[in-house]
Amino acid sequence: MKKVDIYKSPFTAMLWSFALPGFGQLYNRDYLLGLLLITWEVVLNLYSNLNIALMYSFHGDFAKAHEIINYEWGLFYPSVFAFSMWQAYNKAKVIRHSREHDTELKKVYFTGLFFGLTAGMNIGLTTHIHLHINMLKFLNAPVFSGVFLGMIGAGLGHLIEMYFAKQRNSSKNTV
Numbered sequence: 438m439k440k441v442d443i444y445k446s447p448f449t450a451m452l453w454s455f456a457l458p459g460f461g462q463l464y465n466r467d468y469l470l471g472l473l474l475i476t477w478e479v480v481l482n483l484y485s486n487l488n489i490a491l492m493y494s495f496h497g498d499f500a501k502a503h504e505i506i507n508y509e510w511g512l513f514y515p516s517v518f519a520f521s522m523w524q525a526y527n528k529a530k531v532i533r534h535s536r537e538h539d540t541e542l543k544k545v546y547f548t549g550l551f552f553g554l555t556a557g558m559n560i561g562l563t564t565h566i567h568l569h570i571n572m573l574k575f576l577n578a579p580v581f582s583g584v585f586l587g588m589i590g591a592g593l594g595h596l597i598e599m600y601f602a603k604q605r606n607s608s609k610n611t612v
Contacts, residue, residue: 527546
């Protein structure tokens with residue numbers, strides 16, 4: 438693999454994909470995948486009515502948010518969102534590693550975190566948490582509960598990934 442002269446920050450790539458799936462790929466100069474992810478994100482937003490549901494959620498009209506969202510299309514969004522961030526981060530790691538070293542990077546990072554994010558967001562989107570506690574009423578909105586459970590899933594996924602990485606490293610050291 439040839440050396441790439443341009444430094445790419447993995448966290449910058451991930452944050453660009455957080456802003457809009459596909460932007461991190463454009464940052465990494467992965468134009469075809471970036472445009473595909475942007476197109477897919479726009480299609481999912483249009484068919485799932487996600488932005489309209491988000492608007493109703495911010496206005497506190499959670500019943501209207503549930504009514505307007507198309508869950509069949511909305512369930513695709515978390516996987517596109519998480520994959521875009523995961524791929525952009527890992528691609529930037531490969532670019533940075535190939536710039537600094539003459540070897541290829543074979544490890545991927547944050548797989549558990551982004552898998553947990555996807556699972557948590559899907560669970561939160563489909564499982565409506567009806568709480569009557571004023572501080573937690575935002576969980577009645579499908580988008581907010583998806584984001585909230587997505588963050589919990591991301592944390593759990595990352596902890597599980599770290600646990601298994603530690604177990605793998607300790608078994609290598611004992612052999």
